[in-house]
Amino acid sequence: MTVIIRGGTVVNADRAFRADVLCYGDKIVAVGENLDAPAHATVIDARGQYVMPGGIDTHTHMQLPFMGTVTADDFYTGTAAGLAGGTTTIMDFVIPDPKQSLLEAYHTWRGWARKAAGDYTFHVAVTWWDESVHREMGTLVREHGVNSFKHFMAYKNAIMADDETLVKSFSRALELGAIPTVHAENGELVFQLQRALLEKGIRGPAAHPLSRPPEVEAEAANRAITIAGVLGTPVYIVHVSCAEALDAITRARAGGQRVYGEALAGHLVIDDSVYRSDDLEFARAHVMSPPFRGRHHQDALWHGLQAGNLHTTATDHCTFCAEQKAMGKDDFTRIPNGCGGVEERMAVVWDAGVNSGRLTPSEFVRVTSTNAAQIFNMYPRKGLVAVGADADIVVWDPQGSRTISAKTQYSKGGFNVFEGRTVKGIPTHTLASGKLVFDKGQLCAEEGAGRYIDRPPFATTAA
Template identity: 75%
Template sequence: MAILIRGGTVIDANETYRADVLCDDSASGGTIAQIGADLDAPAGATVIDAGGQYVMPGGIDPHTHMELPFMGTRASDDFYTGTAAGLSGGTTSIIDFVIPSPKQPLMGAFEEWRGWAEKAAADYGFHVAVTWWDESVHRDMGTLVHEHGVSSFKHFMAYKNAIMADDEVLVNSFMRSLELGALPTVHAENGELVFRLQRELLARGFTGPEAHPLSRPPEVEGEAANRAIRIAQVLGVPVYIVHVSAKDALDAIIRARSEGQRVFGEVLAGHLVIDESVYRDTDWGRAAAHVMSPPFRTQQHRDALWHGLQAGHLHTTATDHCVFCASQKAMGREDFTKIPNGCGGVEDRMSVLWHNGVNTGRLTPNEFVRVTSTNAAQIFNLYPRKGAVAVGADADLVVWDPEASKTISVKTHHQNVDFNVFEGMTVKGVATHTISRGNLAWANGDLRAQRGAGRYLKRPPNPAYFEAVRVANRLKEVEPVAR
């Protein structure tokens, strides 16, 4: 059934204008059919009155971990519950992570995740992590790019003795990514330093969540970010730094970009608004619920992140949505290093960013669209199919009421977890309707997400980034000196 959004103000990355938007139904592709003034509603169409509201591209969360097996347990939001929760908050697409175990073939892990994701209610793509290296990894990376539309690979510089990629793995994978036109992404924390600090803290009797940020100070993030960026510079490959939480890492990005290097930065909604004091909560459960890596930081770092987002040094906003219930977090009751790392946010990212970004004047509405949708679509080669209000684009749209408000609470959220890191925050600016490929998935508090309605998003390589890098960084063709 067609959907006509009538009387709203369209906001995309570059323009703001009054127009109606007509979406065709999913049977004929679920795309935007018309944009214009006073459009006629087709027979049987659903009409949404968007008077006084905004019509924007659906959010894209480029960093989630649905039903991730991790640290001896599994994230409690699966691909259905997690994407359904996202739809209720205006997020219509996610890019999740396939994370092979050490020595597990990349293709085997990818097939596992594809099976789990068949239940998704919204569209999804995958980054694939490179956690080890041999010739089979080199081969599987090519298969993933050419046959399955995976055009980004993840590298964990943390989690020693588990999935940490050392410099040899980084160099091999970055070089292979350059050959394939795929974008390397990096979790930047010095895993050796984290491991050493964890051991020292435990030896001194620090066993609770308050030790978590002490074991992962800003310097370990800054060092790893700088190292990954410089490796990418030498090899001539672009690089994307995920969940930048510290000024130290942001400074490394700014320095490299000022030198002409193609570096992208991502920031989490939580890192923009939550203070590290949460780890000193006298209630162990509340403190443990905030354990994620990198950890939440001080006001100094949060201010720097906002400035980086405003200045365009940080390009995307994400959540790193990876939720564990209280009983799972309790696995680390006697040892903070065993608390499963992860927090939520896929449902609340858009409202938290609008309230703390647009309502404070830090971001314009157009900039909000860029950092919640369009930039991710462009960097990960989904644009203009995603991230745009344009004829022919996927009908992934959110109708946004800038005057409506809600108080975030575990009692009313749709995420499958018994804690919310934004608990008690009142936000002004919410999604009243979410349309996913022409289907009405959220309407004034009524969640209509359909299990299995999401489709897999193939993302071919983006040659524009790589040709520029090759031209700028090609080794000079010189002859060896004859002696």
Template identity: 55%
Template sequence: MSLLIRGATVVNADCSALADIYIRNGKIAAVGPDLDVLPETKVVDAGGVLALPGGIDPHTHLDMPIAGTRTADNFEQGGRAALAGGTTMVVDFVIPRQGQSFLEAHNRWMGFARSATCDYSFHMAVTWFDESVAQEMGVLTRERGVNSFKHYMAYKGTVMLDPERMLDSFVRAAELGCLCTVHAENAEIIPFLQRRLLARGMNHPRAHPLCHPAYGEAEATQRAIALAEAANVPLYVVHLSCSQALDAVVAARNRGLPVFAECLGGHLAVDEAVYEQEDPAQAARFVMSPPFRSARDRAALWEGLATGSIQVVASDNCSFTDAQRADALTDFSRLLNGTPGLEDRMRVVWDGGVAGGRLTPEQFVAVTSANAARIFNIYPRKGCIRPGADADIVLWDPDALYTVSARNHHHAVDFSVFEGMTFRGAPVATYLAGKEVFRDGQVTAEPGIGRHIPRPVFGSDFRTILEMLRSSFHNKKRYNDLPEIRHP
């Protein structure tokens, strides 16, 4: 089957141009003006809208088992939310139990994803470490397409890796030519403050952000950077939420260290005032870690995106219904952590970034798609509109106004953290491997259409990543023309 998208303004991370896009067999075959195609080719008129690479959200938790329940959005429903917002691929997390085989856990998550409605890949969380784990990390990179390993520096006793083994894991990742990612929060401060506030009778969710202070995030970020420097491994800091942690990342990069940073759409649009709602059930909807922070921190994140200090916007989509949180409303420390955000991620960034005058359209593509594709080594298969790439394309109306409502979103939860907010910029249609899967508010993707996307390792020489950083940050306003990371 062939498709021609006619007359769109094609926006990549490095340039924009009025062009046609010719698609055959799920791939982009040609991009250029006035393309000639076979008579039987289906033609879509895209005049007046933009054609963007499909969004890549490298931080989701779909169908994740936790505390006797599961996240509400699974790979089918979460994928529908993704497509409705212009995202065509997610990178989710395999999270083994303490002592569980990593390969066994990976098999389990691959089973969860059989019903996926968008493309997907997996990070592997290192929740414990010994020689058998080191061996399985090698199998995951060689045979399963895993090139990134996550380390929780919080949630002691559950998913947090023993701090004494964290450097061992970093060194093993470096040996394999992989990237380390971290959830950076201080694991001692959080429970200490929780106990103190509960002893004072503060059990309302408004106490949650008080137990996850910015200084604790900054300390853990700095510590992770030091470990990565010792291990000589690239570091990716997930859901960076505050100016203090950003300062640590910028200082590391100024010393030439390969440190990447991700922020969340939620942290760009919502602040800590949401926890002050008197109804604990309403306030509990916003419980996530790190929490929503101050207006000053929000401004710092936007500045970080504009200057290239933050490379990626993700969602950390980890959704729970009101019913799933109901039994912990009298003890904030037991509340399930996580919020939805996958569907509205790209709208948030366009509205506050491009419509708000902070980002160019090319920078928007960089932070919502291209940079994630490069950092996680799937570029140029993903993250760009050029011949040979997967035909994952979003037709985007830059002036459309969209008001968020749980009544018509595609998440499997009965609320949105963006409820009632109006964003400028929205997808008109979404194509996955050349097939239209969203148009006019309707998702038509069938369960199982999503494909697993393996991600090659970077190799033992990280000079390509260091060069990417130099190219992207020395010219702060043109950081999106990053050189391609080449496979070893």
């Protein structure tokens, strides 16, 4: 398929310029003014619009078995929803059970993901430790294109990694040229706070943020950063939600440590008042970890993005329907944790970031695509509109608008945490691997069209 995008302003992380973009097959083959194109080429008129790299969501959970149920979105519905919002690549998570082989879990997730409509790649969680985990981390890096490993410091008695596991896994990642990523919450503190709240009879969703205050996140972030600093490994902190955790990242970076931070679109615009709603179904729908915070934390996160101490925006897309959330109607600790957002992230970050003056269009590209591609070694294949890059492109109308609603979303789950928010700045066209998959409101996603993206390691110390 040949596609020519004419008359738009190409926006990359470093600059913006007027140019046509010619795509042949799954690659960009020319970028320049007044390009020639074959007569049979599909023409997209991008006059008055921006032409940007497709979004990369660094944090999703499709078809995830979690807390006694499975997420509503599978790899087809979730990636298709992403394409409608301008996200062309997701980074999902392989999460082995304790004592389960990492390779066994990896192959299970690869099988589930064959139906993906957009490109995908995996972080693999280290949930336990012995010599087999050490060995299989090497196999995943060398043979399967995995260069990041996830560590949950939360979820005691389930998938929580203790300090021994963190030290050994971080060290192994450094040997292999991979980067550790961390869910930073002190799992023991969360567990004890949950027990104390239940003993007091506080059982509804309003208890959820009380059991996970900012200090719980800050302690774990500090601990992970300290361990990484001693070992000399980089570290990536997922879903930073509070000023205190951001402060830990900022201090470490100021001292020369290689620490990266991720912000979720929801944490940037939604505050903790949602948990105090009289509508308990509404409140349960917002239960995720870390929870939504007070408004001053949102301001801090925006400052982190502006200052370059937070580097990526993601969603932690993990959708559940009302019936699934109601599993915790009598006990907030049993509410499946997770919210959606893969479809809305780009528009929410543009509207709240670019339209407010917090971000420039190039900074928007940086935090929605390019930084992710660089941190996880997919650049310049991803995160760039240039000759030789994948033809993953979003044509963006800065004057277009829509009102977000669960009634019109492509994502499953029946609820939208951005419900009723009108955003200005939306995609008109999305190209994935050179195919037009979203065209002026019409989703043309194809099940199974997504590709697995190998991510080679960085420089290693291993023999």
